[in-house]
Amino acid sequence: MEGGIRPKRQSILIGQRSLDVYGEPEQGPKFVVWVISVFRRWGFFIAEWPWTAIVICLIVSAVSMVKIVLTPQRNEITGYTPYGARAKDEFLEYQNFFSSQGLPVAPYLFVVAKDNGSMIRPEYMRETVKILNYAMNNITMLNRVTGQNESFNQFCDSFCQLNEPIRQFYNGYVILTEPGAEPTSRIKLSYPISSVFGRTFSLQPNFFGVELYNDTEDAVPRLLGGPDIVEAVINNGTDEVPELPRVTNMKSVKMLTMQFRAEHKPGWTDADVKEWEMKMTEVFERKYHSDIVKVYAYSQSYVEEEMVRGGIIMIPYLVVGFAIMCVCSIVSVMTRALYMHQENWYKTALAIMACLTPLLACSTALAGMFVCGIRFASILCVIPFLVLSIGVDSSYLMIHEWQRVTDHMRETPRKKDSVGHRMSEVLSEVGPAILISCLTNVFADLVGSFTSSPEITLLCTGNMLSMCMAFVYQMTFYAGLMSIVGRYEIGGDIVEKNRMEISIAENRVNIARHHRPLTRQPSKFHEATKPVISKFMRDYVEFMTTPIVYVGVFLIYVAYLIFSVYGITIINISLTATKLFATDSPLLELDQYRIKYQVPSxxxxxxxxxxxxxxxxxxxxxxxxxxxxxxxxxxxxxxxxxxxxxxxxxxxxxxxxxxxxxxxxxxxxxxxxxxxxxxxxxxxxxxxxxxxxxxxxxxxxxxxxxxxxxxxxxxxxxxxxxxxxxxxxxxxxxxxxxxxxxxxxxxxxxxxxxxxx
Incomplete structure (x- = not known):
C-alpha cells in the first residue's frame, strides 16, 4: 500500500484511526473531523475533572431514584389499544354515559363453590345472599359533600336492583322447599326468566354455567306432583344436588355474579372511587373466609393494580439479570485484559460499572419524565432491561480501545503520555461510533413514539430518553471512572518500569541512554492463544468467502423471509390483559371461570x-x-x-x-x-x-x-x-x-x- 500508512490493527469503527488509515487525517469530511475533534477535546476535559463528573452523576441518579420510588404507578386499561381504534371511541362513550362527573363505579363479585359443584344448593345460595348483603351495607365510601360514609345501598340510585334476581331466586327457593309447600304459579324459578309474585326477572346476567334438565327428566317431577319430588326418583349421576326438591329447571349453576354499579356523585373523587373498589377486593378476596364458596372481585381499579403488580415483579428479574451480566462482564473483561497483559483489579470495577452505568442513566431519564407529569406505567419497568442490554456495549468499546491505546503506548512511549492523552485517543476513536449507535436507537424509538398505542408510546419515549442519558453518562460518569482507573494503571506502569531499571542497574547491565524501550514480555496466555485465534479467524473468513457458502447463506435468508411472512399471515393474535398480570394473580383464575362459564352462555x-x-x-x-x-x-x-x-x-x-x-x-x-x-x-x-x-x-x-x-x-x-x-x-x-x-x-x-x- 502507498502513502506511508502506519501498521496499525484495522478497526471497523469510524473514528480517528479510520482517517489515519487513509493517510489524510486533516482532509476528511469536515463534519467527521469536527466530531472527532470535539470528542478529543472532551477526553482531555473529562480526564481533568473526573471526580466532579462522577459525583454530579451519582447525586442526580440518587435524586432520580427517590423520585421513581415515590411516584405511584398508574395504568390505563385502554393503554394497549391503538390510536384511532374504534374501541377507544366506544369506551369513551361508555365512560361519558356512566361517569358524567367522574370515574364510573362498577365492581363485580363472582362466587363459585370450592368443591366445583352447583351454586343453587341452599347453603350456597344462603352464603351468596350473605355476601350480597355485606357488600351492599358494610363497605362504605366517603361523601365529601355531606361528610358521611355511605354504603352502596345509600348512594345507589339507578342500578340498585341489578342483583335482585339472586335474592328473589333464593327467597322463592326457600318458600317452595318448605315442608308442606304447595306448587304455585305465583313462583316460577326457571332459566332464563323467573317470576316471584308477579315480578318477572332475568337470571342471565347473574347465573352462569347453567345446566338444564332435559324435557324427559324435567317432566317426571311435574307428573309426580311437583316440587316435593326429590332426586330419589331420578338419579343421573351428574353434579346436581340429589337431596334437593326440583323447584327449577336448572340442574346446576356453576357461578353467581353480582354487579355494584352506581353513577358518580359530586361528593366523590376518582381516588375515592378507586379506594372503594379496592376495599371491595380487599374484603372479599383477602379477609372474607368461607368454608364452601370462593369470592373473586373484579373492577377497573383492581385490574390496574394487578397490572402494576405485574410490572413490580420484574424487579427481582432485573436484579438477577444484573448479577448475571456483571459476572459475564467481569469474566470477559478480565480475559481480554489477561490476553493484553493488562490485568489488574481495577478492571473488575470497570466491568461492574459498565453494567451499572445504563441503569443510572435509565433512572435519570425516567425521573425526568415523571417530573414533567408523564404517568408511571408498568410497561416502563421493561426499559432497564433494554437499556442494560444495549448500553453496556458502549462501555466494552471504551474498555477495548483503552487497552489498545495502552498497549500502543507501551510499545512506543511518548513524553506527552498522560491520562488526558489516552482518554482523548479513546474518545476520538469510539466516541463517534457510540454517538451513531445512540442516534440509531433514538430515531427508531422516535418513530415508535408516534405510532401504535399509548403504552408503546410511553415505552418508546422512555427508551429514547434513556438511550440519550446513557450516552451522556457514558461520556461523563464512565469516562471519568476510566480516567481514574487509567491514572492508577499509568502509575503502576511507571513503578514497574522503575523497578525494572533498578534491577538492571543492580545487575550492572550496561545500557546506553538511547536504549531500546523497556517493554513487557507477552504473557504465556497471550502466546498460547494468539496463534489459535488468528488461525480460527483466517479459516472462518476463508470459509465465509467461499461462493457456495455466501450463496447458501443468501438463499437461507430468503427462505427465512418467506417463512416469516407466511407465519405472520396465519398467526393467531391473542393479546389479552391477563398477559400483563402476575402468575399468581386471582384475576387469572377468574378469567378462566369467565371464559368457561360466563362468555359462552x-x-x-x-x-x-x-x-x-x-x-x-x-x-x-x-x-x-x-x-x-x-x-x-x-x-x-x-x-x-x-x-x-x-x-x-x-x-x-x-x-x-x-x-x-x-x-x-x-x-x-x-x-x-x-x-x-x-x-x-x-x-x-x-x-x-x-x-x-x-x-x-x-x-x-x-x-x-x-x-x-x-x-x-x-x-x-x-x-x-x-x-x-x-x-x-x-x-x-x-x-x-x-x-x-x-x-x-x-x-x-x-x-x-x-x-x-
Missing amino acids: YSMATVFVSNPGNLSEPHRLHRINQLVEDMEHLNGTWGQNWGPVGTKFFMRDYANFHETFSDPEDDFVEPEEDTEASTTPVVEVTRFNEDELKFFLKWPEYDYWAGFVKLRNGTHEGEEHLDRFFFTTGFHGEALSDWNQRGKMLHEWRRVVDNYR
Missing part, C-alpha cells in the same frame, strides 16, 4: 344511542325498534342471540306501562297458570310520549330503567327530553370461548350499528 352487547331525536315521530321510533330487532337476529358460526328474552330495552316496558295506564278502566289481568316463564312476550312499541317518560322512570316497578336513560332539560321549567339511552342484548355459543370468535361477533355488532349511523 351470556356475552352481552351494550349499544349506546346518542341523540335519538323525537321518538314521538313514528319513523324514528320504528328505526330504533328495527335496530334492536336486527341485533336480536344476529347469528353466525360464533353463536347466536338469545332473542327478546336476553334483551333489556326500556321501550318495551314503557309500552306495557303505556297500555296499562292509557285506559284507567282496564283491569289488571293475572298471567295464566300455564304461561311459561322462560318466554317473554314482546310488546310492539308503536307510540311514545316524552311527557310520560319521567313518570315511567319514577314508577316503582320500572324505576330501575332510570339508569338506562339520560334526560336533558328543556326550554321550559320542568320540561325534560330524552337525550340518550342504551340497551343490552345477550349472545351465546360454545365457540365464544375462543378470542377470535368473539372478535368476529364484535365485527357483526358493529356492522349492524353502522347501518343506523
Whole structure:
C-alpha cells in the first residue's frame, strides 16, 4: 500500500484511526473531523475533572431514584389499544354515559363453590345472599359533600336492583322447599326468566354455567306432583344436588355474579372511587373466609393494580439479570485484559460499572419524565432491561480501545503520555461510533413514539430518553471512572518500569541512554492463544468467502423471509390483559371461570344511542325498534342471540306501562297458570310520549330503567327530553370461548350499528 500508512490493527469503527488509515487525517469530511475533534477535546476535559463528573452523576441518579420510588404507578386499561381504534371511541362513550362527573363505579363479585359443584344448593345460595348483603351495607365510601360514609345501598340510585334476581331466586327457593309447600304459579324459578309474585326477572346476567334438565327428566317431577319430588326418583349421576326438591329447571349453576354499579356523585373523587373498589377486593378476596364458596372481585381499579403488580415483579428479574451480566462482564473483561497483559483489579470495577452505568442513566431519564407529569406505567419497568442490554456495549468499546491505546503506548512511549492523552485517543476513536449507535436507537424509538398505542408510546419515549442519558453518562460518569482507573494503571506502569531499571542497574547491565524501550514480555496466555485465534479467524473468513457458502447463506435468508411472512399471515393474535398480570394473580383464575362459564352462555352487547331525536315521530321510533330487532337476529358460526328474552330495552316496558295506564278502566289481568316463564312476550312499541317518560322512570316497578336513560332539560321549567339511552342484548355459543370468535361477533355488532349511523 502507498502513502506511508502506519501498521496499525484495522478497526471497523469510524473514528480517528479510520482517517489515519487513509493517510489524510486533516482532509476528511469536515463534519467527521469536527466530531472527532470535539470528542478529543472532551477526553482531555473529562480526564481533568473526573471526580466532579462522577459525583454530579451519582447525586442526580440518587435524586432520580427517590423520585421513581415515590411516584405511584398508574395504568390505563385502554393503554394497549391503538390510536384511532374504534374501541377507544366506544369506551369513551361508555365512560361519558356512566361517569358524567367522574370515574364510573362498577365492581363485580363472582362466587363459585370450592368443591366445583352447583351454586343453587341452599347453603350456597344462603352464603351468596350473605355476601350480597355485606357488600351492599358494610363497605362504605366517603361523601365529601355531606361528610358521611355511605354504603352502596345509600348512594345507589339507578342500578340498585341489578342483583335482585339472586335474592328473589333464593327467597322463592326457600318458600317452595318448605315442608308442606304447595306448587304455585305465583313462583316460577326457571332459566332464563323467573317470576316471584308477579315480578318477572332475568337470571342471565347473574347465573352462569347453567345446566338444564332435559324435557324427559324435567317432566317426571311435574307428573309426580311437583316440587316435593326429590332426586330419589331420578338419579343421573351428574353434579346436581340429589337431596334437593326440583323447584327449577336448572340442574346446576356453576357461578353467581353480582354487579355494584352506581353513577358518580359530586361528593366523590376518582381516588375515592378507586379506594372503594379496592376495599371491595380487599374484603372479599383477602379477609372474607368461607368454608364452601370462593369470592373473586373484579373492577377497573383492581385490574390496574394487578397490572402494576405485574410490572413490580420484574424487579427481582432485573436484579438477577444484573448479577448475571456483571459476572459475564467481569469474566470477559478480565480475559481480554489477561490476553493484553493488562490485568489488574481495577478492571473488575470497570466491568461492574459498565453494567451499572445504563441503569443510572435509565433512572435519570425516567425521573425526568415523571417530573414533567408523564404517568408511571408498568410497561416502563421493561426499559432497564433494554437499556442494560444495549448500553453496556458502549462501555466494552471504551474498555477495548483503552487497552489498545495502552498497549500502543507501551510499545512506543511518548513524553506527552498522560491520562488526558489516552482518554482523548479513546474518545476520538469510539466516541463517534457510540454517538451513531445512540442516534440509531433514538430515531427508531422516535418513530415508535408516534405510532401504535399509548403504552408503546410511553415505552418508546422512555427508551429514547434513556438511550440519550446513557450516552451522556457514558461520556461523563464512565469516562471519568476510566480516567481514574487509567491514572492508577499509568502509575503502576511507571513503578514497574522503575523497578525494572533498578534491577538492571543492580545487575550492572550496561545500557546506553538511547536504549531500546523497556517493554513487557507477552504473557504465556497471550502466546498460547494468539496463534489459535488468528488461525480460527483466517479459516472462518476463508470459509465465509467461499461462493457456495455466501450463496447458501443468501438463499437461507430468503427462505427465512418467506417463512416469516407466511407465519405472520396465519398467526393467531391473542393479546389479552391477563398477559400483563402476575402468575399468581386471582384475576387469572377468574378469567378462566369467565371464559368457561360466563362468555359462552351470556356475552352481552351494550349499544349506546346518542341523540335519538323525537321518538314521538313514528319513523324514528320504528328505526330504533328495527335496530334492536336486527341485533336480536344476529347469528353466525360464533353463536347466536338469545332473542327478546336476553334483551333489556326500556321501550318495551314503557309500552306495557303505556297500555296499562292509557285506559284507567282496564283491569289488571293475572298471567295464566300455564304461561311459561322462560318466554317473554314482546310488546310492539308503536307510540311514545316524552311527557310520560319521567313518570315511567319514577314508577316503582320500572324505576330501575332510570339508569338506562339520560334526560336533558328543556326550554321550559320542568320540561325534560330524552337525550340518550342504551340497551343490552345477550349472545351465546360454545365457540365464544375462543378470542377470535368473539372478535368476529364484535365485527357483526358493529356492522349492524353502522347501518343506523
